[in-house]
Amino acid sequence: MxxxxxxxxxxxxxxxxxxxxxxxxxxxxxxxxxxxxxxxxxxxxxxxxxxxxxxxxxxxxxTLSSPEVRFHIDSETHDPIDLQTKxxxxxxxxxxxxxxxxxxxxxxxxxxxxxxxxxxxxxPAPPPSNYDMLVKAAKSKDLDIRTDSAKALADSLDAAQVEGFPYFNTLLRILATRCMMxxxxxxxxxxxxxxxxxxxxxxxxxxxxxxxxxxxxxxxxxxxxxxxxxxxxxxxxxxxxxxxxxxxxxxxxxxxxxxxxxxxxxxxxLFFKSKGIINEEGFILFVKKNAIVVLIPKFGLEGTVFFENKDKPNPRLSFKEEIPTLTVEDTVFHVFDKVKVTISLDASNVQHQKIRMSLVEPVIPGVSVSPQSNCNSEPDAKKPKLES
Incomplete structure (x- = not known):
């Protein structure tokens, strides 16, 4: 020492x-x-x-992972001018x-x-039930994650690789972080x-x-x-x-x-307020009964794309929990799938501004939005949101 x-x-x-x-x-x-x-x-x-x-x-x-963001601040206005993961x-x-x-x-x-x-x-060691989402997500890629000890989990994460998908292991470690106490x-x-x-x-x-x-x-x-x-x-x-x-x-x-x-x-x-609509690729972290949670690696940003809207007819949805999948019309979403979304700021209520994400790709008629469109004006846009 x-x-x-x-x-x-x-x-x-x-x-x-x-x-x-x-x-x-x-x-x-x-x-x-x-x-x-x-x-x-x-x-x-x-x-x-x-x-x-x-x-x-x-x-x-x-060795786990969690996306951390770093803001570059304008020295005069103190507004963020750039946002990136550390x-x-x-x-x-x-x-x-x-x-x-x-x-x-x-x-x-x-x-x-x-x-x-x-x-x-x-x-404290997490209870076994905490690992359910991690184990199920890994099974979707035919991988086995052992959770009977920290050493077993660490070795499983080290061995979890998908050919042609280098970011997969990072995504898996992000999910593992969510299981911790x-x-x-x-x-x-x-x-x-x-x-x-x-x-x-x-x-x-x-x-x-x-x-x-x-x-x-x-x-x-x-x-x-x-x-x-x-x-x-x-x-x-x-x-x-x-x-x-x-x-x-x-x-x-x-x-x-x-x-x-x-x-x-x-x-x-503040950052997205000055950017308007941004089109970015991301990966699905979680699949829910009526939504997908998307991680945007470039910004370390998570958002929820909802597929239900009380203002118009909803698409056909089918959720399977064992190996989490969500079928929207005829398109199936799995954990770790790559998607493209639009990101924008909804400032219609100044006291409750929200980051909104809408699906661009895969293209689902009546659900996906055009990458050139404004999320707030596109007739087929769903207006999903990420609460601030």
């Missing part, structure tokens, strides 16, 4: 996790003409990070591995010193199950981000006491107060997630 901390201390900007720092670090690693001391150190750290990641995966740690570099993974190592090491230390009042973080903070003296399912670690905590998480501040205080760098105080040693604090942290974390999603939805609406 001392080696890891010393390496990071000698290259402090890397810890900031800013895009510019990570990009510069990646540039140094990739540029074969650069062989200065810092660049060689970065390459050494990167090699070590890959060894750490390989070891975690061998233990059963999951590109992860090797240096992202490098920093992540050392952060995970630090978190796990600190969790062990504070639990050794304070078995009754350590603030830890666990990730929420990770939570807890007090060690009030629980017996410490296991972190996703990381395949018997113990874990949050230590590396005290400037943005209060949980990390408490962990820093516990660590400082355990190494003789500070003195304790009564509330820190009270497991009941620690448990109450953890409950509040979990509640606040959930609220922050809602706020983040609302912020993304708001800026997405």
């Amino acid at each position: 001392s080696f890891v901390f010393e390496c990071f201390e000698s290259n402090v900007p890397i810890l900031n996790l800013g895009i510019s720092y990570l990009s510069e670090a990646q540039m140094r690693i990739d540029d074969t003409s650069m062989n200065d001391e810092i660049t060689r150190s970065l390459r050494g750290l990167n090699r070590l990070a890959k060894i750490l990641k390989k070891k975690r995966i061998e233990m059963g740690a999951l 590109e992860l570099k090797e240096t992202n993974s490098m920093v992540e591995e050392f952060m995970l190592l630090a978190n796990i090491s600190v969790a062990k230390k504070i639990y050794e010193e304070f078995a009754e009042c350590a603030l830890l973080r666990k990730h 929420q990770a939570v903070y807890f007090c060690s003296g009030m629980d017996t199950d410490f296991h972190h399912y996703g990381l395949a670690s018997p113990i874990y905590t949050h230590f590396t981000s005290p400037i943005r998480r209060y949980s990390d501040i408490i962990v820093h205080r516990l660590l400082a006491v355990s190494i003789g760098a500070d003195i304790t105080y009564p509330d820190l040693m009270d497991k009941h107060k620690q448990a109450a604090l953890c409950n509040n942290l979990n509640y606040r974390h959930k609220m922050s997630q809602y706020a983040q999603r609302s912020s993304v939805a708001f800026h997405t609406q």
